[in-house]
Amino acid sequence: MLCWPISERANSPTVTAANAALTAQLRELGVAAHEARWIVDEFAPGGDIAGSDAVMQAATRRLNGEPLQYILGHWPFRSLDLDVDPRVLIPRPETEELVSIALLQLARRGVRAPVIVDLGCGSGAIGLALLSELDARGVKGALFAVDLSSDALVVARRNALKNHVSAVSFVQSSWFDDVDSSLRGRIDLIVANPPYISERDFELLDPVLSYEPLGALVSADVELGDGFSDVAHIIAESPGWLSPQGTVIIEHGELQAERARRAAHDAGFGSVCTEMDLNSRERFLVCAHQP
Ligand SMILES: C[S@@+](CC[C@H](N)C(=O)[O-])C[C@H]1O[C@@H](n2cnc3c(N)ncnc32)[C@H](O)[C@@H]1O
16 A cells, blocks of 8 residues: 555656656656656646646656656546545555455456445545446446545545446445445445555655555554454454455555464454465455355
C-alpha cells in the first residue's frame, strides 16, 4: 500500500512536440520527468499555452511535497478514473492486484450475482472496480461500500456516478457494526484494505503520507498497539457474514502475513492462504469457509 513516490505507469501521458517545452521547463525546476508529463497533460493538454500558469502552480505544489494525485484531482485505478482528494487514500497500484485475486475467486467458486462488501472503501477503488469489471463480463453484482468516514463516502459516491457504476449502497459504519444484519451469512465476497500501520511506525515513514487521512493509514489499535487491530477485527468478524461459498480478501502489511493466517485459522476458516503482491511480498490474506 505504501508505494511512494509513484512509479512510471504504463498509461502515463506521453510527451508530444506541443507540450515538450512546458515539460522541459518543469524538469528544470526539479519535477520528475513522468510527473511533469502528467501535470502538463492535465493542465495544458496539447501544450496549450493558456494552461501554463496552472501548470506552474501545480509544479509548485508538487515541489512543496503534495502528492501528484491530489494535485491532478483524479487517478486511474484499473479501468476506472477515480476522483481523489485529501478526504481519501490515494489508491495504490498494489491494490489493483487485490481486484484480480477477487475476480479469480468469484470465477473459481462459480458465484453468480455476487453480494460484495468493500470494508473501508475510501475512494471506492476496490469495490467499484470489481463491480465494473464483473459487469463487463456480464455478471451483475451488488456492492455495499462501507467506510467510517462520511467524507470518504462522499468521494466514493461521486466516483460511482462518474464511472457509471450502479447497484452500490453506501454505508457509514465501523467495519460491520452498522451493516444491515440481513446480510449475515449472505455475503459472497468481503474485500478490505484496512489501516495496518502502527502510530509508532507511521512516525518513521515518508512525511508525504501526512497528506493522506490519518485514519486511512494508521490502525485504531485499541487492542494491540502494533497496527494489526483492524485486520484482526475484520478477520474475526467475517465468518458470520460470509455465504457458504464466500471469500474474504484482506490487504495487510508485508510483515503481517503469518499473523493474518493464524487469525484466520483461529476464526474457523477452512481455507486460508496468502497471495503475493507485484513485488513478491506476502500482502493479501485469502480465506473462505470451503476450500
Ligand atoms: C487504507 S484505506 C483504503 C481505501 C481504499 N479501500 C483503497 O484501497 O484505496 C482504509 C480505509 O478504511 C477506512 N476506515 C478506517 N477505520 C475504519 C473503521 N473502523 N470502519 C470502517 N472504515 C474504516 C478509512 O476511512 C479508509 O477509507
